[in-house]
Amino acid sequence: MRIFLTVIAALFGSLFIGWQGLASVDDDSDSHYEDQWWQPRPGVAPVANPEYTEECGSCHMAYPPGLLPAESWRTMMAGLDDHFGENAGLDAPTHQSLTDYLVANSADVSQSRRSRKIIRSLSASAAPLRITDLPYFRHEHDKIPPRLVAKNPDVGSLSNCVACHRGAERGSFSERDIRIPGFGRWDD
Amino acid sequence: MRMDKFMAIPMVLTVVLSVPAQADDSVDALLATYRSQGAGEFDARAGAALWERPFTHAKTPGTRSCATCYTDDPRRAGRHLRTKKSIEPLAPSANPKSLVDTAKIRKWLKRNCRWTLGRECTVQEKGDLLTFLKNMS
Secondary structure (H helix, E strand, O other): OHHHHHHHHHHHHHHHHHHHHHHOOOOOOOHHHOOOOOOOOOOOOOOOOHHHHHHHOOOOOOOOHHHOOHHHHHHHHHOHHHEOOEOOOOOHHHHHHHHHHHHHOOOOOOOOHHHHHHHHOOOOOOOOOOHHHOHHHHHHHOOOOHHHOOOOOOOOOOOOHHHHEOOHHHOOOOHHHEOEOOOEOOOO | OOOOHHHHHHHHHHHHHOOOOOHHHHHHHHHHHHHHOOOOOOOHHHHHHHHHOOEEEOOEEEEEOHHHHHOOOOOOOEEOOOOOOEEOOOOOOOOOOOOOOHHHHHHHHHHHHHHHHOOOOOHHHHHHHHHHHHHOO
16 A cells, blocks of 8 residues: 555656746746636746835836846946936935945846846846846847837837836736737737 | 724724825925925916926027926826836826825925936025925815
8 A cells, every 4th residue: 555655656756846846947938827716926026125116116117126237237327317318316315225226136146037037048247237138138028019008199119118008016927917008919 | 912992092092093194294394395495375377387387408409398398287197208118197086196195296396307407406495386386186
């Protein structure tokens, strides 16, 4: 009886391991493996820092730190007086605590699925300031015509994630949750 | 705790007095500061006029006003000009969370006046704007 149970356990154990192996296969199309019940975590760790949401989420979406490498965040925080043409200066304590948060949760530190893909898509020293300049990002958005984004008054640019990605604020960029204003779902 | 009338009074007072900060209190506190810094009588109509006034900037085309992002009516949600992010209404009558935190009011008056007018607003202008927003019903 014991031998029988051991064999059954080993059989199911290896089937399960094999299954997990399939689940972690790396490929370019995310849609097949997203939101499966054994992978409930969102693609990027969502923002869970009220100070960051308040200070860095007033004018645009509070971008999850896992979308850029630490060096990008450091450079960005060092240049807030000219933040893409606007003055986004902060007092010193806030500046320090936000920099610490961003660096501690950046793409090169995070184990989230998309953070790892972002880092893999970057050369070692690259530290773009725009998420939209990431090779991974460009690849994921390269089939979208301008009329749906830049020429779409409800979207405006690719940096307006929440306009189309309904799960963006919980870290999910799953294709299933995309609704482009005036257009609808997106199916690659 | 014994629930007798001696406990009841402080307990009721604690509940009644721990009402969250209101926009009125925060705005009034700032208006008092501005008066002490030389501002005269505050006028909601002057605030309304400033809200709509277009300002030009040497390096960018077109004009800017408060209404550019916040719309003509501060009771309506606005939208950031560049990012298109939605902005909650500024009028406390439409948004009870607005104009409650004096530090936040100061920060955004500084940033927004610099962006719109190209300079900081005077204490008179700030007071007129806040009076305009507070009085919107």
